[in-house]
Each structure stands twice: as C-alpha cells, then as structure tokens.
Amino acid sequence: xxxxxxxxxxxxxxxxxxxxxxxxxxxxxxxxxxxxxxxxxxxxxxxxxxxxxxxxxxxxxxxxxxxxxxxxxxxxxxxxxxxxxxxxxxxxxxxxxxxxxxxxxxxxxxxxxxxxxxxxxxxxxxxxxxxxxxxxxxxxxxxxxxxxxxxxxxxxxxxxxxxxxxxxxxxxxxxxxxxxxxxxxxxxxxxxxxxxxxxxxxxxxxxxxxxxxxxxxxxxxxxxxxxxxxxxxxxxxxxxxxxxxxxxxxxxxxxxxxxxxxxxxxxxxxxxxxxxxxxxxxxxxxxxxxxxxxx
Amino acid sequence: xxxxxxxxxxxxxxxxxxxxxxxxxxxxxxxxxxxxxxxxxxxxxxxxxxxxxxxxxxxxxxxxxxxxxxxxxxxxxxxxxxxxxxxxxxxxxxxxxxxxxxxxxxxxxxxxxxxxxxxxxxxxxxxxxxxxxxxxxxxxxxxxxxxxxxxxxxxxxxxxxxxxxxxxxxxxxxxxxxxxxxxxxxxxxxxxxxxxxxxxxxxxxxxxxxxxxxxxxxxxxxxxxxxxxxxxxxxxxxxxxxxxxxxxxxxxxxxxxxxxxxxx
Numbered sequence: 001x002x003x004x005x006x007x008x009x010x011x012x013x014x015x016x017x018x019x020x021x022x023x024x025x026x027x028x029x030x031x032x033x034x035x036x037x038x039x040x041x042x043x044x045x046x047x048x049x050x051x052x053x054x055x056x057x058x059x060x061x062x063x064x065x066x067x068x069x070x071x072x073x074x075x076x077x078x079x080x081x082x083x084x085x086x087x088x089x090x091x092x093x094x095x096x097x098x099x100x101x102x103x104x105x106x107x108x109x110x111x112x113x114x115x116x117x118x119x120x121x122x123x124x125x126x127x128x129x130x131x132x133x134x135x136x137x138x139x140x141x142x143x144x145x146x147x148x149x150x151x152x153x154x155x156x157x158x159x160x161x162x163x164x165x166x167x168x169x170x171x172x173x174x175x176x177x178x179x180x181x182x183x184x185x186x187x188x189x190x191x192x193x194x195x196x197x198x199x200x201x202x203x204x205x206x207x208x209x210x211x212x213x214x215x216x217x218x219x220x221x222x223x224x225x226x227x228x229x230x231x232x233x234x235x236x237x238x239x240x241x242x243x244x245x246x247x248x249x250x251x252x253x254x255x256x257x258x259x260x261x262x263x264x265x266x267x268x269x270x271x272x273x274x275x276x277x278x279x280x281x282x283x284x285x286x287x288x289x290x291x292x293x294x295x
Numbered sequence: 296x297x298x299x300x301x302x303x304x305x306x307x308x309x310x311x312x313x314x315x316x317x318x319x320x321x322x323x324x325x326x327x328x329x330x331x332x333x334x335x336x337x338x339x340x341x342x343x344x345x346x347x348x349x350x351x352x353x354x355x356x357x358x359x360x361x362x363x364x365x366x367x368x369x370x371x372x373x374x375x376x377x378x379x380x381x382x383x384x385x386x387x388x389x390x391x392x393x394x395x396x397x398x399x400x401x402x403x404x405x406x407x408x409x410x411x412x413x414x415x416x417x418x419x420x421x422x423x424x425x426x427x428x429x430x431x432x433x434x435x436x437x438x439x440x441x442x443x444x445x446x447x448x449x450x451x452x453x454x455x456x457x458x459x460x461x462x463x464x465x466x467x468x469x470x471x472x473x474x475x476x477x478x479x480x481x482x483x484x485x486x487x488x489x490x491x492x493x494x495x496x497x498x499x500x501x502x503x504x505x506x507x508x509x510x511x512x513x514x515x516x517x518x519x520x521x522x523x524x525x526x527x528x529x530x531x532x533x534x535x536x537x538x539x540x541x542x543x544x545x546x547x548x549x550x551x552x553x554x555x556x557x558x559x
Contacts, residue, residue: 040381043374047434047515054439057430064428105322112319152544153537154504156420157521160511161533164525165337170323171330244420248511248522254420261424273421280416 068270093267100256100275107252108279110173111242115235117174118181119227125182126189127215132201133193147190151183155241160248173250177241181234188230189223196222229291236287243276344534352535364520365539371434372516373543375509376502379438383445383502384495390446391453391491398457408454414447419505423514434515441502441509449498456490493558500551507540 070089074082127133128143158179162172201218209217246254253272260268353365392398394407423440430436460483468482510518517540524532 040378043377046371046374047378047438049378049435049438053430053435057426057439061425061429064425106324109319109322112315113323116316148545149541152541152548154508154540154544156508156511157518157537157540160522160525161537162337164528164530164533165340166333167336169328171325171328171333174323240418244418247420247424248525257421257424276418276421277413277416280418281412284416 064266067266070267089267093271096268096271097275100253100272103246103253103256104275104279106170107242107245107254108239110170110177110245110252111235111238114174114177114242115181115231115238118178118183118238119185119231119234121178121182122185122189123227126186126193127219129186129190130193132196132198133215133219144190147183147186150179151187153179155180156244156248159245159250163249168249170251173242173245173252176245176250177238180241181238184234184237185227185230188233189227192223192226192230193219225294229294232287232291232294236284239283240280243280340530343530344537347531348534348538349529349531350535352532353539365517365535368510368517368520369539369543372506372510372518373503373547375434375437375516376441376499376506379441379506380445380495380499380502382438382442383449383498384491386442387446387449387453388491390450392457394450394454395457396454397460397462404454408451411447411450411454414444415451417444417447419444420508420512423509423512427513432513432515437506437509437514437516440514441505444505445498445502448501449494452494453487453491456487456494460486489558493555496551496554496558500548503544503547507544 066083070086070093071083072086072089074084076082125143125147128139129147131140134140134143155176159172159176162176163169166172166175196219200222201214204214204218242252242254244254246252246256247258249255253276257269257272257276260266260272354361354363356362390407390411394404394411396404398404399407419440422444423436426436426439426443430439464486465478465482468478473481506516507518507521510516510520511522513519517536521533521536521540523529524536
C-alpha cells in the first residue's frame with residue numbers, strides 16, 4: 001500500500017532521473033544486489049574475516065597498547081598480572097627521543113630531495129603529455145602511457161624492489177620517492193596545462209614565437225602557481241611515504257621503528273610513532289598554509 | 296622591516312631554499328656510495344627481471360592440474376581491498392554525518408574532522424604492524440587496516456557531501472507530511488548515496504594499491520610473495536609479480552573511473 005501513498009513515491013534512490021525504474025531495472029538491480037552479497041561473502045571467507053578473531057584481537061590490542069605506555073608489569077602472588085604506572089619507564093621513553101632525531105632528519109631529507117627531483121623530471125613529461133601542446137598523437141600517447149604505467153606501481157612496492165636492486169640504504173628510498181613524486185606531479189601538471197586559456201598561446205604563435213618561446217610566455221605564467229602548489233602537495237605526501245620506507249630497507253625513521261618492533265621494545269616504538277605523527281601533521285599544516293597563500 | 300621583507304621576498308625565499316637544499320643534500324649518507332657501481336648492479340638485475348621472468352609463477356601445470364600462484368595472490372589482494380573498502384565505507388557514514396557542520400554544529404564538526412584527520416595522518420603500514428600483533432599474520436589484519444584507515448578519508452569526503460545537502464527537499468517533504476525516517480530515506484539518502492558510492496569506489500582503487508603493500512609486512516596478498524622474492528633475490532619472480540600488480544591496478548583504475556563517471 002505504501003507504494004501508492006504520496007509520502008513515499010516509489011522512485012527510490014533514482015528520484016528525478018528520467019526513465020527509472022521499470023520492472024526490468026528492478027530485476028536487474030536485485031540481481032546486482034544478490035551478486036554483490038555473494039561476492040562479499042566469498043571475499044570475507046577468503047580473507048579469513050571473522051568476528052571471533054576480531055573479538056579475540058581486541059584484548060591483544062589492549063595488551064599491546066599497555067606495553068607501549070610506561071606501565072610496569074607486576075606479577076601478582078595469585079598468578080595474575082597487573083600493570084603499574086612507572087615514572088622511571090616514562091623517563092626512559094623520553095630519554096629515547098634524541099636518538100630518533102637522526103633517522104627523522106634523514107626521512108625529511110629524502111622527502112625534500114625526492115620531491116624536488118621528481119617535480120623537475122615531471123615538467124618535460126607533463127609538457128609532452130598535454131594534448132594542446134603536442135602536435136604528434138603518438139608522442140602524446142607515449143608520454144601519457146609512460147606516466148600511467150609508473151603510476152600503477154605502489155610506492156612501497158617500488159621501494160622494496162629498488163632496495164633489492166640497489167642495495168639497502170637511502171639511495172633506493174630517494175629513487176622510489178622520486179619516481180612516485182614524478183608520477184603525481186606529472187599527472188596534475190599535465191591536467192593543468194590542458195586546462196589553460198589558449199589565448200596567450202595563440203597570440204604568441206601569431207607574432208611568430210617559436211615553440212619554446214610560446215611555452216615560456218604562453219604556458220608557464222598560467223600554470224606556475226599551480227605547479228608550486230603541486231610541489232608542496234607532493235612534498236607533503238612524500239613525508240608520509242618516507243616515514244615507512246625503512247620497513248623495506250630504504251632508509252629513514254621506518255627502519256628505527258622496525259628495529260624496535262623486532263626487539264619487542266614497544267615503548268620505543270610508541271615514541272617513534274608519536275614522532276612520525278607529529279611530523280606528518282606539522283608538515284601538512286605548513287604545506288596547507290603555503291598552498292592557501294599561493295592559490 | 297615588513298617593507299624590507301616584502302621588497303626582498305623573492306631573494307629571501309631563494310636563500311632559504313638554497314639553505315634547505317644544502318642541508319638536505321649534505322646530510323644524506325651517499326658519500327660512501329659508489330653510484331656507478333650500484334647502477335650497474337641494478338641494471339643487471341632489471342635485465343634479469345625483464346628477460347628471464349619466471350612464467351611458471353604465473354601458470355604452472357603438473358599432475359595435480361594447472362595453478363596460477365600469481366593469480367591466487369592477486370585475487371586475494373582484490374578480495375582484501377573489497378572487504379576493507381566496504382568496512383571503511385560503511386563505518387565512515389556515521390563519521391561523515393557527525394563531522395558535517397549542518398548535522399553536528401560548528402564545534403561537533405571540528406571535533407569530528409579532527410578525529411578523521413588523526414586517522415588519516417596515521418601511516419597505514421604502521422597501523423598494519425600494530426594490528427598484526429593483535430590478530431596475527433594474514434589477510435585479516437590487512438582487511439582491518441584498510442577498513443580503519445579508509446574511514447579517515449571517506450569520512451571527510453562524506454562530511455563534505457552531507458554539508459552540500461539541499462535543504463529545500465527536506466522542507467518540501469516535511470510540508471507534505473513525511474516522517475523523519477521517510478525524510479532520511481527519500482530526502483537525504485538519494486542526495487548523498489551516489490556520491491558516497493563514487494568516493495567508496497575511488498577508495499577501492501587506493502586500497503588495491505594499499506593491499507599490495509600491506510602484504511610486505513605480513514598482512515596477506517601479493518606483497519608477501521613479493522617481499523620473499525626480494526629477500527631471496529629471485530628477480531625472475533619479482534618481474535612476474537610486478538607485471539601482475541601493474542596489470543591489476545591498471546584494470547581496476549579503468550573500471551573504477553568508468554563506474555564513477557556513470558554514477559555522478
């Protein structure tokens with residue numbers, strides 16, 4: 001009955017879209033729904049998804065957390081375990097902080113150098129991957145294809161493979177983050193270039209400017225502020241990416257984190273995670289401020 | 296002073312940048328590294344990856360029938376991303392509404408967005424390391440990681456969608472006597488669901504990449520055989536695995552952008 005009542009017009013989620021829904025689309029939607037549920041159940045089974053494991057994991061998580069904080073383990077006479085706050089452990093945790101400084105600075109250095117190199121390398125490729133600048137379609141597609149191919153490889157996968165090929169250290173880290181920055185900036189920049197106002201470019205051509213002059217005076221002034229914003233943005237993501245590079249042997253603070261986790265030194269690991277969070281938030285804030293002023 | 300700064304702004308910026316780069320480059324421990332030698336070594340390795348890929352990892356037939364180890368792992372990666380994205384997309388809905396200014400008020404919205412930003416700032420791999428300690432090795436930890444981490448981004452995007460809700464529709468519905476639940480079902484959901492779904496599909500794209508990474512720390516999927524192959528210096532296998540990752544990410548990106556174009 002409610003189907004006919006005026007309060008609930010049965011146009012469902014597709015209100016306002018012409019031609020919806022007929023009995024056929026209803027059957028189709030039902031079929032899609034059943035298929036999706038089946039897909040979820042199948043995937044959930046394959047990924048060992050279980051609420052029981054989740055429920056058992058929660059106390060484990062609490063156990064882990066308490067071992068990250070300055071609590072001292074006390075064995076009770078009855079065989080139980082209690083945790084007592086310890087100022088001594090807190091002092092040790094704070095005393096650990098200075099040793100994080102070196103790896104942290106290495107992380108920032110990797111991010112700065114890689115963001116810069118990647119952004120510079122992105123410029124020529126972005127120019128070639130802009131439909132409005134390139135005369136030959138094959139060149140455009142080549143540049144675009146190269147960009148998209150590199151973009152598919154996840155950053156940490158790249159770092160792990162490069163760490164294997166170049167040997168452990170900052171070098172594979174810099175290379176991986178440079179390539180990652182290159183793909184991000186090249187894509188954004190080529191989109192900006194394709195969206196420029198063609199007027200100045202045509203005017204430059206009309207007065208006989210060559211290609212380089214046309215780009216320098218017809219394109220660069222239009223996209224420069226956006227380009228700088230992209231560089232800042234990519235630096236921001238590079239800082240995040242660089243903090244975990246060490247987990248696959250590519251330098252930075254991630255290596256310190258992995259070492260302390262391997263040694264089951266959870267209180268040290270906690271301090272490292274705090275430092276990572278603080279730096280990520282700080283860099284995000286600075287970069288956001290600068291970008292707001294730019295655009 | 297301010298006038299001085301303004302007049303010499305470009306110069307000061309340039310000097311600051313030079314100092315920053317000097318600091319960054321001088322501190323990198325690259326002095327002892329023989330770049331040419333490293334490059335030769337890496338080039339030889341890349342050549343093996345390309346010229347001698349371990350095709351049996353992609354497809355192998357024996358007395359037991361034919362198997363594709365790569366295919367199984369890629370499938371597991373996709374399944375992890377699917378379940379993780381779904382958990383995140385569903386859990387993000389209440390977060391999205393509670394972080395929206397027109398639902399939670401200015402102060403509530405600020406608290407909500409702070410929480411979502413905190414989730415986003417936490418590196419995904421680090422979250423995975425902690426969850427692995429809690430629920431053990433395997434894809435389940437990866438699924439939980441993606442589920443929790445996705446809330447940060449999706450909640451923020453959802454909140455922006457909710458903030459853009461057209462109130463006229465709600466007023467019109469109230470005027471013709473719709474109940475509160477009817478207003479939500481027919482006034483709010485139709486406005487937000489297509490965009491929610493579009494963002495969730497976009498996040499699926501990101502999570503496929505994330506799922507490939509999470510395996511490297513033990514959370515299931517294609518990353519696990521990859522990191523084993525890297526440790527064993529099994530370059531032929533790495534070549535095939537990289538090919539698989541590139542192919543699956545490219546296909547997922549294409550399908551996802553097609554679906555999103557249809558949705559919004």
